[in-house]
Amino acid sequence: MEVIVILIIASLLLAGSFLGVFVWATRTGQFEDTTTPAMRILTDDPPATHTSNSLPPSPKTEPS
């Protein structure tokens, strides 16, 4: 029966890590807007080549 102790620790760790992931996701604002991503996925990015010469590729990263 002592194996239950190990199982309990394992299950608590697993559930705790899920909770941790949720907290992280909320903190980073991933639940702020749940509508726009659903619209965004419907569109493709146009090919990176474009006719205008004044437009070098821009960084897509955001400052944190």
Added chain:
Amino acid sequence: MEPHRARNNETTTTTRMAEALDPLRLAGAGTGGESVASAGWGAAVPATDAAREDLAPEPCRHCGEPCAGGGFRSGGHPFCCLGCQTVYSLLQEGGLTDFYRMGERPGRRASEAHAGRWAYLDDPAVARRLLDFEDGKLARVTFHIPSIHCVACVWLLEQLFRLHSGVGSSRVNFPRREVAITYAPGQIRLSELAALLDRVGYAPELTLAELDRAKPAPVRKLGLQIAVAGFAFGNVMLFSLPQYMGLDAYSGPRFRTLFGFLSLILTLPVLIFSASDYWRSAWASLRQRVLTLDVPIAAGLAALYAQSLWEVLSGHGEGYFDSLAGLVFFLLCGRAFQQKTHDRLGFDRDYRGFFPLAVVRRTAAGDESIAISKVQTGDRLVVRSGELIPADARLLAGDGCVDYSFVTGESDPVARAPGDHLYAGGRQVGGAIEVETVKPVSQSYLTSLWNDEAFRKNRDNTFETLTNRYSRRFTLAVVVISFGALAAWSLAGDPVRGLKAFTSVLIVACPCALALAAPFTLGTAQRLLARFGAFVRNGQVIETLARVDTLAFDKTGTLTAADSAGVRFDGAPLSPAQESRIAALCRQSTHPHARRLVRHLGAAGEGIPVTGFREVAGQGISAGVNGRLVVLGSRAWLAAGGVVISESPTPGSRVHVAEDGVYLGVMLLENRVRPNVDRLLVELGRNYELALLSGDHAHERERFAGWFGKSAALHFNQSPQEKLAFVRALQADGHCVAMVGDGLNDAGALRQGDVGVAVVEGVGKFSPASDVILDAARVTGLGRILDFSQRSVRIVRAGFLVSGSYNLIGVSIAAAGILSPLICAILMPLSSVTVVVFAMAATRLAASRSGLLSPASEAPRATSMPRS
């Protein structure tokens, strides 16, 4: 003044056209996100180059509007105006023409951006308040763009970096109609960024309120609290199961102790973090000596934890930790269900949300765009067509034609001559004017309304909710029963059992189901109302709506639709040729009456050349069209042209028509009452007292008197203060008043009323502070909304009854002193689930009974509103 605006000049179509193409004028027309002002012009604009073709109207490649009068051609595509063509070529250069494949007509009619319009954004003080973040190399700004409306908008705005190398990335938040843009300030200035957005048809809305608004911290705490409570609830329930099922006989007492301590530890964060709002709120209400529902909840939670702690530490049992975690979890879910708010609908806007952020100041050095907060008394400002007069001012030059409908409720624009006084909040609808401010922005006629005490009371923090009225009696009963049980058992000689009964009563009476009845009923009601086109501030508003016994209506913009004014011709029927001559003449004028007539006459008169155009403000217009002299205007204007009209003037807006000295008749411009308003008023008159509070003059009294009934009070020529005072007087007589209005002139009455219902023509349009924002197409559904509110409140009461009977069962078990964790673990979720299911199902049923769900006769315009 622009030289070509000089009056009485001989103009040909070509010079007129040059004026229409003047970017200044078009930019003015686009201010405030409306392109109404340019609608008449765009169609009349002929092309300068040979690209013009006289074809049947084709849809514009960019915005989909019919290209009346030929429009422009570029790359084989038709465009209705230069603005749209510019956007198209801009997108083509950036390789973004996919935009047009994404929707039927994704583009918004564009206006040529006035280069200096956004200059004030480069003022460091303004920029600092707008920017979310800046470190010299990168900056981040969030713009509110009301014109975002489809997938293609999201795509285009997120591809903004292809249009300018200085833009890093942009992300759209569709429900909030916002775009957050990261850019390099070294490469593109904030003003250039705003101008770029403006050029592609997404002018940011920047109002004074926007600037003053503290960036709201995102509400994430509740989600985390629910997560922690749910996590604990699930795990503790697993630890409790062995005992409930009698399995601890196999596992032995060691595991029971282990599970008990584990539950104790897991529940601790629930008690401290998840339930923290209940402790705080219970403490606050105790200090204010009010018994809210949070008091018995907090008492129940404390009793639960104390009892469980004692059981675990003394080795008597496992305690009620699963019930505790479950209780908090359910309560928080109920809170989350009701907390869903309509993010971008401003329920709290004041006049600052109506004013633009910048105005054009004329100085010796030339025109400059300055922030409105910097406007001082004595400044000379340029107000272009479609723009607001930001402060009380004196007209210096130009023909003032000011639309005060939003401020005073007067439906007709008034003519003003140089030297006249202009009140803040009026919209200039003629040509550009120059004014000198006589009062600071914050002290003008309009803004003084906000000094009334009605604006100082906080409407959200009241304890007078339905739930709290019940909870007072409920809490008293719980206290009496628990102490009674303690006393009874003590007298019977069993004080230990008495103590157990005491805590048991507190535990089992913890009003979880009671606390859920209102949030789930009113939350569901809020969602259903939102789908109908009525957005309520919170659930409490529905409770107040159910108590309303008096309805006060504004007229202009509420019962009548200002834009869809009807035109009726009184006289011998006009021939098509005559109509097109009149239309051709009207197309030359920016006067609102002329534009209304153009809209009424449709495509007639396009491309007909006009010679010798004359316009005198406040009088009329005349010109030679196809060899005939057409004269339109007031009686005096026609008399000056030798046409004498004998008929007596009846009230209302009228334009007399004469051709070659012969009187043809009169165009009557009427404000059209919204469809079915008559039926609505007669229907409401049966159950409610009605009143009309109009800022307009009384010429339509007869018509409205018939609908409002004999007993109704009809007041015309009301100032905003008088409207407020009228509502206050009704309340002093003990009435519960709902004010229905739309303009700033109603702002005081909306605020003073027990419920303020603001009528809006579309989302993103300004509406004064209110409790309910009602889609204009749904005004006639007001009766159904009130009926549904009453039904919802009855459902809440029934929910109280259901949860009360559960409590009665629980309390009788507890008072007998035989409550076990198992009974608690079953009873508590069972009562909550019953109440929740009942509340949601009954509310839905009530909605269909009230006719809220049935496909209404009006087209559901609510689809353009953000869904909840």
